[in-house]
Amino acid sequence: MREELEVVMSGIPFHHHNNVDNQSSKKKNKRKRKKVEEEEEKEIVKKEKSTVSIAVAASIIDNTQSLELATRLAGQVARAATIFCIDEVVVFDNQATPDDDSIPTVMKNGNEDESSAHFLVRILRYLDTPQYLRRRLFPMHKSLRFVGLLPPLDAPHHVRKHEWSLYREGVTLDESCAEGTLVDVGLSKNVVVEQVIEPGKRVTVAMGTNRNIGTACLRKVVSPSSPKEEMGMYRGYKVRYASSLSTVFNSSPFKGGYDHIIGTSEHGHVINSSELVIPSFRHLLIAFGGLGGLEESIEEDSNLKGKRVYDVFSAYLNTCPHQGSRTIRTEEAILISLQYFQDPIMRAEQQSKRK
Numbered sequence: 303m304r305e306e307l308e309v310v311m312s313g314i315p316f317h318h319h320n321n322v323d324n325q326s327s328k329k330k331n332k333r334k335r336k337k338v339e340e341e342e343e344k345e346i347v348k349k350e351k352s353t354v355s356i357a358v359a360a361s362i363i364d365n366t367q368s369l370e371l372a373t374r375l376a377g378q379v380a381r382a383a384t385i386f387c388i389d390e391v392v393v394f395d396n397q398a399t400p401d402d403d404s405i406p407t408v409m410k411n412g413n414e415d416e417s418s419a420h421f422l423v424r425i426l427r428y429l430d431t432p433q434y435l436r437r438r439l440f441p442m443h444k445s446l447r448f449v450g451l452l453p454p455l456d457a458p459h460h461v462r463k464h465e466w467s468l469y470r471e472g473v474t475l476d477e478s479c480a481e482g483t484l485v486d487v488g489l490s491k492n493v494v495v496e497q498v499i500e501p502g503k504r505v506t507v508a509m510g511t512n513r514n515i516g517t518a519c520l521r522k523v524v525s526p527s528s529p530k531e532e533m534g535m536y537r538g539y540k541v542r543y544a545s546s547l548s549t550v551f552n553s554s555p556f557k558g559g560y561d562h563i564i565g566t567s568e569h570g571h572v573i574n575s576s577e578l579v580i581p582s583f584r585h586l587l588i589a590f591g592g593l594g595g596l597e598e599s600i601e602e603d604s605n606l607k608g609k610r611v612y613d614v615f616s617a618y619l620n621t622c623p624h625q626g627s628r629t630i631r632t633e634e635a636i637l638i639s640l641q642y643f644q645d646p647i648m649r650a651e652q653q654s655k656r657k
């Protein structure tokens with residue numbers, strides 16, 4: 303019995319010693335792995351370019367008197383977003399149930415028109431799409447009747463047939479191809495990418511420097527953010543629908559969400575643009591209200607009950623303090639404000655590069 307005990311007793315420390323070794327090497331490995339993960343995360347963050355998003359109330363479309371005027375208004379938002387290199391436009395509703403991010407398709411006023419949000423999202427997406435892809439990606443729709451009247455966005459990713467660009471937007475085709483997938487990138491011939499992708503998908507193709515178009519040279523589909531991350535090229539805006547102001551913030555597509563959110567209003571703080579300090583950011587969001595302003599959007603949002611503008615926004619700013627007209631319309635405020643924010647944003651971006 304005593305012997306047995308001794309064996310057991312002596313076994314314990316021995317075994318325990320082994321355990322300690324195993325545990326400490328496990329801990330070391332875990333720490334190493336965590337460090338590698340942290341380094342990788344830092345690299346991703348370094349590579350990931352900062353983004354600027356705008357949120358626009360869908361209700362601005364409600365106040366237009368005809369489909370043509372609604373189309374022109376949507377076109378103005380698209381032009382402003384492109385001129386100021388906005389990465390994301392979020393179209394938000396006021397009354398829809400928060401947390402439901404499907405665009406309401408209910409017909410308005412008993413006629414065949416789609417909802418204001420649906421309409422604005424459609425026109426914004428259509429305009430951002432290179433002309434040569436529109437026919438394939440946008441089936442005929444009543445809402446698109448007047449888009450032909452709009453001035454083009456002329457964005458860098460709207461590459462012309464005879465131009466060479468390191469990246470081209472394309473759509474995958476339904477024709478068989480042994481090497482990979484055929485893609486229409488708006489050149490006189492389709493190109494082949496090495497990946498096998500289902501037909502009808504919008505893709506970003508790295509064209510490289512080999513200008514021999516056709517099927518001889520294999521190209522690659524890359525992430526849509528690659529041109530910006532690798533070359534700093536502006537590639538247009540993404541469009542997202544949010545059912546309420548709070549879902550604009552809570553359903554951000556960016557990891558970690560928006561880190562600085564600015565609201566705009568004639569009731570906001572007056573600060574000279576040259577004195578405005580925007581802290582260095584990864585994902586900035588600037589919000590624009592509808593006829594009732596952002597204060598109304600907060601009041602009507604059940605997720606923001608009891609909140610005031612300063613609880614919701616990091617800053618609430620009046621970007622046009624000496625206005626002669628009693629009201630500045632949202633489409634005007636977007637242009638005025640994005641010009642006002644341009645230098646402060648550039649200063650913030652330069653500061654984060656220095657870090």
Ligand SMILES: C[S@@+](CC[C@H](N)C(=O)[O-])C[C@H]1O[C@@H](n2cnc3c(N)ncnc32)[C@H](O)[C@@H]1O
Pocket residue numbers: 566567568569570589590591592593594595596597619620621622623625629630631632635639
């Ligand atoms: C017709 S205005 C709404 C009027 C409202 N009283 C307000 O809060 O400004 C529509 C939107 O234009 C923008 N806006 C209007 N005047 C502005 C100003 N002076 N400075 C910044 N944004 C303004 C705001 O985003 C506002 O929600």
